[in-house]
Amino acid sequence: MAKISPLVSVVAFLLQLSLGIIMLIMMIMDVVNANNLQAVPIFIFGDSTVDVGTNNFLPNTRARANVTPNGIDYPHSEPTGRFSNGLNTADEIAKKFGYNRSPKPFLSLVQDNSTFLRNVLNGANFASGGSGIRQSTGNQSYGEVVWLGKQIEQFVTVQQNFTAIMGPEATWKKLSESLFIISVGSNDLFDYNETTSGLSKEGYLLSLNSTYRNHLENLYSLGARKFGIVSVPPIGCCPAVRAAHNATGCVEELNAYARIFHTVLDTLLSSLSSQLIEMKYALGNAYEITMEIIEDPSAFGIEETNSACCGNGNLNGEKPCAAIYHPNVCAKREKYLFWDLFHPTQEAAKIAARTLHGGGKRFVAPINFSQLAAAN
Numbered sequence: 001m002a003k004i005s006p007l008v009s010v011v012a013f014l015l016q017l018s019l020g021i022i023m024l025i026m027m028i029m030d031v032v033n034a035n036n037l038q039a040v041p042i043f044i045f046g047d048s049t050v051d052v053g054t055n056n057f058l059p060n061t062r063a064r065a066n067v068t069p070n071g072i073d074y075p076h077s078e079p080t081g082r083f084s085n086g087l088n089t090a091d092e093i094a095k096k097f098g099y100n101r102s103p104k105p106f107l108s109l110v111q112d113n114s115t116f117l118r119n120v121l122n123g124a125n126f127a128s129g130g131s132g133i134r135q136s137t138g139n140q141s142y143g144e145v146v147w148l149g150k151q152i153e154q155f156v157t158v159q160q161n162f163t164a165i166m167g168p169e170a171t172w173k174k175l176s177e178s179l180f181i182i183s184v185g186s187n188d189l190f191d192y193n194e195t196t197s198g199l200s201k202e203g204y205l206l207s208l209n210s211t212y213r214n215h216l217e218n219l220y221s222l223g224a225r226k227f228g229i230v231s232v233p234p235i236g237c238c239p240a241v242r243a244a245h246n247a248t249g250c251v252e253e254l255n256a257y258a259r260i261f262h263t264v265l266d267t268l269l270s271s272l273s274s275q276l277i278e279m280k281y282a283l284g285n286a287y288e289i290t291m292e293i294i295e296d297p298s299a300f301g302i303e304e305t306n307s308a309c310c311g312n313g314n315l316n317g318e319k320p321c322a323a324i325y326h327p328n329v330c331a332k333r334e335k336y337l338f339w340d341l342f343h344p345t346q347e348a349a350k351i352a353a354r355t356l357h358g359g360g361k362r363f364v365a366p367i368n369f370s371q372l373a374a375a376n
């Protein structure tokens with residue numbers, strides 16, 4: 001029987017000790033991470049692509065996702081108000097910056113005065129499903145929604161709360177480091193109607209351009225400096241549109257509108273950032289990110305890009321994903337691009353967030369979200 005030399009056991013002891021120290025350091029780092037001591041605040045604005053429960057607080061909205069089977073892959077299969085089987089793009093972006101998921105909806109934070117100030121220091125989510133850049137967007141289809149202008153008014157409150165907590169100077173500094181993520185525009189494009197708007201398609205785009213510009217200027221004047229903006233995905237490819245048009249492919253007219261919108265936004269941001277000298281931005285091209293998946297799904301581990309996982313009728317695109325419609329729910333949810341008739345699955349949201357965070361110029365420009373966060 002081999003005898004263990006004292007030297008070997010000393011070495012073994014030291015090895016164990018150092019392993020223990022490494023474990024301890026990792027535990028401490030975990031705690032730091034969990035408390036987000038280093039994470040910057042994230043403020044999220046926009047529509048259902050990034051709504052994490054705002055609309056649960058609107059009594060008169062028809063754009064609700066706090067019903068099963070939404071959230072089937074969320075912890076405890078809880079339907080939280082996210083239009084997703086699990087997490088959505090807001091959550092997946094927040095995860096890239098050290099959080100477990102998106103900051104909570106502003107409308108849920110304000111329910112509890114005792115925790116509000118502590119929570120809001122990490123950010124808040126103002127996004128509302130069905131909403132848009134224009135005030136009238138979504139109203140016809142969904143009733144009550146919180147449009148982008150109102151979301152920014154709610155942020156004014158938060159800005160005042162920051163000022164009350166830490167004073168104007170520290171607030172200014174904190175907000176200048178914070179990320180302002182905005183994902184909006186699809187509902188505005190869906191809602192274009194020459195009769196009701198009294199505008200040509202081009203005129204409508206100009207109105208979106210100048211209204212979006214006002215929103216961004218307002219946020220800048222409130223202290224926002226770092227803008228992570230996401231444009232409109234290929235809305236002509238979503239199961240709802242394809243089912244309604246009985247289309248075998250995507251509906252090109254809507255896709256073309258989405259592409260033009262991106263171009264308009266690109267020009268707007270470049271023009272705005274030359275005037276607002278401290279403004280930094282990253283413009284995510286949701287059109288290209290999604291098309292890349294549609295054109296080569298297997299490269300992303302996706303198998304189904306046509307039909308929704310959850311829904312009913314042609315392509316599961318004729319009925320929303322809600323228990324009252326007795327929807328089909330696919331088994332391999334991680335293999336689907338679309339969760340419901342309009343929205344991506346958690347898997348697709350994860351791909352989008354990864355690309356926005358670290359992708360190249362075809363997908364996010366002039367810099368990506370990780371560079372935006374690091375910029376000073």
Ligand SMILES: *[C@@H]1O[C@H](CO)[C@@H](O)[C@H](O)[C@H]1NC(C)=O
Pocket residue numbers: 113
């Ligand atoms: C919430 O807190 C603020 C300031 O701490 C206070 O002025 C306000 O009255 C409180 N509101 C409620 C509903 O308790």
Ligand SMILES: *[C@@H]1O[C@H](CO)[C@@H](O)[C@H](O)[C@H]1NC(C)=O
Pocket residue numbers: 139140143144145
């Ligand atoms: C939405 O439209 C309805 C009428 O269709 C109107 O009563 C309501 O005030 C509108 N809501 C908003 C927030 O604009």
Ligand SMILES: *[C@@H]1O[C@H](CO)[C@@H](O)[C@H](O)[C@H]1NC(C)=O
Pocket residue numbers: 113116117157158160161
């Ligand atoms: C946050 O700010 C708003 C506006 O100043 C104020 O009404 C509200 O009471 C503040 N909330 C807390 C918890 O201090």
Ligand SMILES: *[C@@H]1O[C@H](CO)[C@@H](O)[C@H](O)[C@H]1NC(C)=O
Pocket residue numbers: 193194195196
């Ligand atoms: C546009 O609005 C008018 C008036 O509300 C309506 O009659 C028409 O059907 C709408 N057109 C489309 C394409 O939705």
Ligand SMILES: *[C@@H]1O[C@H](CO)[C@@H](O)[C@H](O)[C@H]1NC(C)=O
Pocket residue numbers: 246
């Ligand atoms: C949809 O298209 C298919 C084949 O292109 C056709 O068989 C079907 O009748 C169409 N359905 C409707 C509602 O137009």
Ligand SMILES: *[C@@H]1O[C@H](CO)[C@@H](O)[C@H](O)[C@H]1NC(C)=O
Pocket residue numbers: 206209210213264267268271272
């Ligand atoms: C949108 O607004 C920006 C800034 O005002 C302007 O530079 C740009 O030309 C506008 N876009 C279009 C298509 O008119």
Ligand SMILES: *[C@@H]1O[C@H](CO)[C@@H](O)[C@H](O)[C@H]1NC(C)=O
Pocket residue numbers: 357358359360361367368370371
């Ligand atoms: C985007 O982000 C990563 C860091 O996450 C950076 O290393 C990379 O250079 C950027 N990619 C491009 C193509 O700009």
